[in-house]
Amino acid sequence: MGTVDVEAVWRIESARIVAALTRFTGDFCLAEDAAQEAVAEALVSWPVTAPVNPGGWLMATARRRAIDAIRRSVALRDRYPLLTADTPPASEPDPDRIDDDLLALMFISCHPVLSPESRVALTLRVVGGLSSEEIARALLVSVPTVQARITRGKKTIAAARIPFELPVADERRERVGGVLTVLYVIFTEGSTATSGDRLVRPGVAYEAIRLARTLAALLPDEPEVHGLLALCELTAARFPARTGPDGSPVLLEDQDRRLWDVSAVRRGLAALARASTRGLGPYGLQAMIAATHAAASSVETTDWERIVVLYEALGRVAPSPVVDLNRAVAVAMATGPERALAIVDELTVSGRLAGSHLVPTVRGELLARLGRRPEARAELELAARLCTNRRERSVLLQKAAGLG
Amino acid sequence: MPKYLLIMRGTDESNAAMMAGIDEMIATTRQFIDEMVKAGVLLAAEGLDDPRQGVVVDFSAETPVVTDGPYGETKELFGGFFMLDVASKQEAVEWAKRVPVARGAKIEIRRVPGSDEVPQA
Numbered sequence: 001m002g003t004v005d006v007e008a009v010w011r012i013e014s015a016r017i018v019a020a021l022t023r024f025t026g027d028f029c030l031a032e033d034a035a036q037e038a039v040a041e042a043l044v045s046w047p048v049t050a051p052v053n054p055g056g057w058l059m060a061t062a063r064r065r066a067i068d069a070i071r072r073s074v075a076l077r078d079r080y081p082l083l084t085a086d087t088p089p090a091s092e093p094d095p096d097r098i099d100d101d102l103l104a105l106m107f108i109s110c111h112p113v114l115s116p117e118s119r120v121a122l123t124l125r126v127v128g129g130l131s132s133e134e135i136a137r138a139l140l141v142s143v144p145t146v147q148a149r150i151t152r153g154k155k156t157i158a159a160a161r162i163p164f165e166l167p168v169a170d171e172r173r174e175r176v177g178g179v180l181t182v183l184y185v186i187f188t189e190g191s192t193a194t195s196g197d198r199l200v201r202p203g204v205a206y207e208a209i210r211l212a213r214t215l216a217a218l219l220p221d222e223p224e225v226h227g228l229l230a231l232c233e234l235t236a237a238r239f240p241a242r243t244g245p246d247g248s249p250v251l252l253e254d255q256d257r258r259l260w261d262v263s264a265v266r267r268g269l270a271a272l273a274r275a276s277t278r279g280l281g282p283y284g285l286q287a288m289i290a291a292t293h294a295a296a297s298s299v300e301t302t303d304w305e306r307i308v309v310l311y312e313a314l315g316r317v318a319p320s321p322v323v324d325l326n327r328a329v330a331v332a333m334a335t336g337p338e339r340a341l342a343i344v345d346e347l348t349v350s351g352r353l354a355g356s357h358l359v360p361t362v363r364g365e366l367l368a369r370l371g372r373r374p375e376a377r378a379e380l381e382l383a384a385r386l387c388t389n390r391r392e393r394s395v396l397l398q399k400a401a402g403l404g
Numbered sequence: 405m406p407k408y409l410l411i412m413r414g415t416d417e418s419n420a421a422m423m424a425g426i427d428e429m430i431a432t433t434r435q436f437i438d439e440m441v442k443a444g445v446l447l448a449a450e451g452l453d454d455p456r457q458g459v460v461v462d463f464s465a466e467t468p469v470v471t472d473g474p475y476g477e478t479k480e481l482f483g484g485f486f487m488l489d490v491a492s493k494q495e496a497v498e499w500a501k502r503v504p505v506a507r508g509a510k511i512e513i514r515r516v517p518g519s520d521e522v523p524q525a
Contacts, residue, residue, distance in 0.1 A: 004498075005495075005498060007492075008494035012443060012495065012498055012499065054498075099442070206489075207491075212444070213445075214442055217442045218442065240518055240519045258519075259520050261518070267447070
């Protein structure tokens with residue numbers, strides 16, 4: 001490993017470089033373009049001559065490219081004297097300024113004016129430092145699709161003249177929530193792949209955890225940031241046990257809990273402790289549920305009554321049919337399948353999860369436990385037809401077949 | 405996900421150089437740790453005390469033998485570690501290059517296998 005690895009350096013430097021350049025030029029799109037040009041140049045020149053200070057090289061090159069672009073742009077020409085003044089942005093880094101810029105970068109990448117797809121792609125690109133190829137692999141979409149989402153996102157930001165700044169106080173909570181949603185979407189893409197033939201893609205989930213850690217370090221007083229981090233750590237702790245050697249899903253009740261990552265559990269519990277100082281929000285409550293699972297050595301010894309209570313609380317602060325469904329599963333474990341079936345039937349009647357494989361999956365399980373085998377089989381077959389993950393689908397079909 | 409342990413190995417000379425500028429070293433190390441925390445990659449970091457204060461428990465014989473002092477030769481002694489959660493070995497290497505150390509020190513990078521992996525011999 002004699003040469004300097006451009007991708008690895010970029011992972012470490014990208015957010016700070018794009019943030020500093022955006023602050024410097026006042027133009028997020030220009031900064032991102034300039035940064036990408038610097039990376040492209042590094043890929044060509046570093047294998048020949050590796051720089052002594054790769055981070056400094058990238059910053060200086062990106063800054064030069066930004067100045068070139070501004071020279072070409074009439075609209076930005078008035079900023080030109082400012083940029084060419086002898087004060088490079090990295091000359092005297094002020095740690096607080098860097099933190100604020102990094103935060104502003106997260107807020108602009110997750111801005112509500114953007115489409116959800118663009119938010120995810122931009123966040124992975126500018127904050128996470130991933131290339132379009134890496135993002136495409138993470139999201140199971142094509143490289144041109146990723147590039148289109150990024151381009152569209154940047155155009156939207158430019159057209160809406162979104163300023164590069166921290167949200168004002170009365171918008172702050174909502175904007176933090178927006179960032180958390182993007183991180184959670186990235187995490188769930190890794191923890192339950194919505195498509196494809198793999199159930200868990202830890203690499204994608206890892207990117208979300210890393211970004212959540214960054215956010216937790218920058219916003220230590222926001223309980224839900226720690227709540228989300230705790231939820232991600234505690235969920236990821238189970239990844240090693242969630243798939244069998246052939247890649248098929250292993251249900252919670254069948255998981256070999258010795259495979260759970262104890263260090264990840266410990267980190268999750270530490271984050272949860274920080275989250276719970278001022279009462280738990282939706283992420284904190286979900287983390288608390290995951291922590292209750294983590295504390296038990298088996299499904300039988302799990303405190304299901306506590307989990308029911310936590311789902312009830314979650315249903316109050318963040319009502320959702322998925323929460324009701326999960327509460328039904330917990331109720332089945334705590335008090336038996338009959339009461340649980342009543343909750344699921346209510347859900348079916350309301351039609352709030354119509355088209356999802358989750359309701360018939362749970363309904364099928366409950367009917368099977370009640371000995372209503374033909375009905376159970378029909379439900380599981382329905383679930384299999386609705387399920388888009390190949391691994392999950394084959395498990396559902398196996399179960400249905402097992403009911404004779 | 406892969407974790408990597410950055411194992412700090414100092415020599416008598418590098419340790420002496422580090423102690424000579426210890427205040428500055430502590431300040432730059434603190435800044436470096438803060439940077440890794442904000443990058444979301446630091447899981448743990450510790451520095452070890454003087455190796456001469458150490459104790460070795462040796463299992464060569466039937467009963468463990470306890471001796472005072474450092475383990476083995478005094479060159480390249482384990483002086484501390486950083487545990488990183490990064491996407492690749494290359495990234496661990498790039499972080500290692502940024503660790504503030506005195507001239508002559510070395511950093512060994514070792515991968516930590518996941519709980520579902522058997523360590524490779």
